Amino acid sequence: MPDAPRTPFVEALHARMEALGTAVCMGIDPRPHAHPTTHPDRFGGDGAQVAKAVTAYHRAQLEAAADHLACVKFQAAFFERLGIPGWIALAQLLVDAKALGLPAILDAKRGDVGSTAEAYADAYLRDGPFAADALTLNPYLGMDALEPFVATAEAEGRGVFVLVRTSNPGGADLQDLAVAGDGSVADRVADLLTARAREGPLDARGYGPVGAVVGGTHPDALARARARLPHAILLVPGYGAQGATAEDVAAAFDARGGGAIVAASRSLTHAGGDDPRESARAAAAAMQHALRDAVRARGA
Amino acid sequence: MPDAPRTPFVEALHARMEALGTAVCMGIDPRPHAHPTTHPDRFGGDGAQVAKAVTAYHRAQLEAAADHLACVKFQAAFFERLGIPGWIALAQLLVDAKALGLPAILDAKRGDVGSTAEAYADAYLRDGPFAADALTLNPYLGMDALEPFVATAEAEGRGVFVLVRTSNPGGADLQDLAVAGDGSVADRVADLLTARAREGPLDARGYGPVGAVVGGTHPDALARARARLPHAILLVPGYGAQGATAEDVAAAFDARGGGAIVAASRSLTHAGGDDPRESARAAAAAMQHALRDAVRARGA
Numbered sequence: 001m002p003d004a005p006r007t008p009f010v011e012a013l014h015a016r017m018e019a020l021g022t023a024v025c026m027g028i029d030p031r032p033h034a035h036p037t038t039h040p041d042r043f044g045g046d047g048a049q050v051a052k053a054v055t056a057y058h059r060a061q062l063e064a065a066a067d068h069l070a071c072v073k074f075q076a077a078f079f080e081r082l083g084i085p086g087w088i089a090l091a092q093l094l095v096d097a098k099a100l101g102l103p104a105i106l107d108a109k110r111g112d113v114g115s116t117a118e119a120y121a122d123a124y125l126r127d128g129p130f131a132a133d134a135l136t137l138n139p140y141l142g143m144d145a146l147e148p149f150v151a152t153a154e155a156e157g158r159g160v161f162v163l164v165r166t167s168n169p170g171g172a173d174l175q176d177l178a179v180a181g182d183g184s185v186a187d188r189v190a191d192l193l194t195a196r197a198r199e200g201p202l203d204a205r206g207y208g209p210v211g212a213v214v215g216g217t218h219p220d221a222l223a224r225a226r227a228r229l230p231h232a233i234l235l236v237p238g239y240g241a242q243g244a245t246a247e248d249v250a251a252a253f254d255a256r257g258g259g260a261i262v263a264a265s266r267s268l269t270h271a272g273g274d275d276p277r278e279s280a281r282a283a284a285a286a287m288q289h290a291l292r293d294a295v296r297a298r299g300a
Numbered sequence: 301m302p303d304a305p306r307t308p309f310v311e312a313l314h315a316r317m318e319a320l321g322t323a324v325c326m327g328i329d330p331r332p333h334a335h336p337t338t339h340p341d342r343f344g345g346d347g348a349q350v351a352k353a354v355t356a357y358h359r360a361q362l363e364a365a366a367d368h369l370a371c372v373k374f375q376a377a378f379f380e381r382l383g384i385p386g387w388i389a390l391a392q393l394l395v396d397a398k399a400l401g402l403p404a405i406l407d408a409k410r411g412d413v414g415s416t417a418e419a420y421a422d423a424y425l426r427d428g429p430f431a432a433d434a435l436t437l438n439p440y441l442g443m444d445a446l447e448p449f450v451a452t453a454e455a456e457g458r459g460v461f462v463l464v465r466t467s468n469p470g471g472a473d474l475q476d477l478a479v480a481g482d483g484s485v486a487d488r489v490a491d492l493l494t495a496r497a498r499e500g501p502l503d504a505r506g507y508g509p510v511g512a513v514v515g516g517t518h519p520d521a522l523a524r525a526r527a528r529l530p531h532a533i534l535l536v537p538g539y540g541a542q543g544a545t546a547e548d549v550a551a552a553f554d555a556r557g558g559g560a561i562v563a564a565s566r567s568l569t570h571a572g573g574d575d576p577r578e579s580a581r582a583a584a585a586a587m588q589h590a591l592r593d594a595v596r597a598r599g600a
Contacts, residue, residue, distance in 0.1 A: 080420065116378070119375075168444055181478075185485060
């Protein structure tokens with residue numbers, strides 16, 4: 001009888017990545033105006049009908065593309081903009097992801113102190129209609145503010161992804177500041193996360209529930225983060241529409257081709273073509289293969 | 301005929317502060333378990349009834365205490381934890397605040413890049429059921445990530461409050477790091493905010509829609525922030541239950557006794573006593589007078 005998983009989210013994610021040979025994370029950022037079938041004009045602006053159409057649009061894409069996906073990432077902001085119907089859409093798509101066996105990350109970039117952090121962790125990392133397998137977090141408030149999230153993720157077998165270096169140009173404003181002594185602010189965040197990860201459970205390969213977000217548009221930052229964050233799955237945004245290539249993001253992976261997932265949203269879910277399902281499937285497959293080739297070329 | 305306000309949120313806030321002689325910001329952080337009238341056991345765990353009771357509890361407190369309040373701050377996490385009924389409660393309390401003439405801050409500490417930041421700004425800074433007069437933001441992603449929020453606040457006559465130095469001990473992890481060259485990370489954030497404020501509208505006293513959050517538990521940090529952020533209303537958490545006194549927070553105010561609001565949650569809304577309305581009113585009045593005395597003593 002195998003041991004119980006010590007870090008269920010990470011182990012399930014890696015198992016799926018190996019079984020399917022993919023590191024693609026489909027980003028679901030509902031933009032109703034971006035497709036005729038979900039356009040508010042079609043529904044006279046009725047928000048509930050728009051949200052229902054958005055749910056159907058993305059559900060069909062998840063079903064069509066699932067075999068090419070390591071996981072799915074829901075961007076909270078786009079659901080929140082749709083109000084209550086948006087929250088219902090999010091709850092329904094979380095159920096759909098679960099039915100497909102797709103680990104689900106809620107990209108909400110939350111962060112607050114003490115009992116407020118606990119309230120967010122309760123909302124998104126404990127069983128309930130909005131529970132995800134992992135949640136993205138903002139580290140600006142410090143490690144004591146992250147702790148309620150990390151502790152909940154550990155207790156619930158879930159995960160967190162903490163922002164280290166983001167993919168936008170302005171990410172440099174704070175994250176790249178040189179700290180007196182050594183390294184950048186982002187390096188300091190990475191080191192604090194690594195220290196915390198070592199206090200918690202790690203799987204057989206050394207990964208734990210404390211992941212990190214590192215943008216794919218800065219390959220140097222990615223290589224630094226990979227080295228400084230040996231226990232963190234890296235969630236890498238910036239692929240596709242934001243400009244990062246498969247070669248750019250290859251540095252995020254470990255020697256076995258694991259330890260990283262690469263997110264793309266618009267280039268998968270609004271890839272053009274007549275059929276959004278087939279477009280999403282084809283785009284996910286192409287991204288899967290591009291990533292695999294780039295990671296192999298780097299390892300060779 | 302007076303000129304149209306250039307920064308409607310700031311001008312309305314200052315007008316109310318002067319008319320009533322108060323800088324108290326009542327923090328509404330719904331904790332259903334904290335009072336018998338809202339306790340989930342009373343409703344067999346029915347979340348909709350719990351949220352309804354929470355709404356009634358805090359509405360009554362706002363009505364009772366309004367004359368002592370400069371504004372109200374709703375902590376998003378505690379509403380989000382209640383799920384859909386929590387969002388309905390938030391929408392209803394935002395309507396209540398408006399009916400009372402109380403400027404409402406949504407303390408959601410959001411932050412993301414590009415079109416995602418726009419989605420959050422649309423949700424909380426444009427007219428709609430969850431529109432607040434101002435929104436709290438996290439600066440870790442840099443100024444280009446804050447820009448959609450600031451631009452929306454300017455266009456809509458609303459405001460933002462950006463985290464600079466938070467009141468928790470771990471705030472030091474990043475915010476107090478010494479930056480090569482000069483000052484701390486928090487100082488750098490303050491300077492970037494001041495530069496951005498100078499590009500936008502300012503009222504007759506020099507205040508604009510870009511406010512800042514600076515914890516009250518660090519009087520030195522508060523004095524530094526006041527000096528570095530001449531155009532920012534300071535939102536000061538940490539009073540009361542978190543340990544800051546009226547004397548500690550007096551440094552947040554300008555020479556005219558304006559430019560800052562001081563938030564307290566538990567010490568106002570769960571002040572004990574038989575009647576939560578009267579307890580909230582009395583606690584708000586006591587805090588109003590303590591702040592006024594401390595600011596006067598400092599100016600004398």
